[in-house]
Amino acid sequence: PAIGGFLTHCGWNSTVESICNGVPLICWPFFAEQQTNCWYSCTKWGIGMEIDTNVKRSEVERQVRELMAGEIGKEMKRKATEWKGLAQEATGTSYTNMDNLISKVLCSKF
Secondary structure, three states: OOOOOOOOOOOHHHHHHHHOOOOOOOOOOOOEEEEEEEHHHHHHOOOEEEEOOOOHHHHHHHHHHHHHOHHHHHHHHHHHHHHHHHHHHHHHHHHHHHHHHHHHOOOOOO
């Protein structure tokens, strides 16, 4: 895959997009729902690691290296792939939706 991880503020849209694509997160929340999304990503879903609020360049580098090549990163990627599968099962893929559209609208008799 072209994207090995996502450094994110953990807004809901960014979190959902990462889950749907099986991409683990480096979480850097600021306000609103971001802390909650970060907490779930890191502690419940196992797809994220949080950056300290007093972030330093060396800490970002350490977490990126761990995510891309470390054992924790491998486990996060495995879990992110599992969550991707669960998301697809819950809603189907865009291919499924397109197939349904063609079947119900374009191929129906009037």
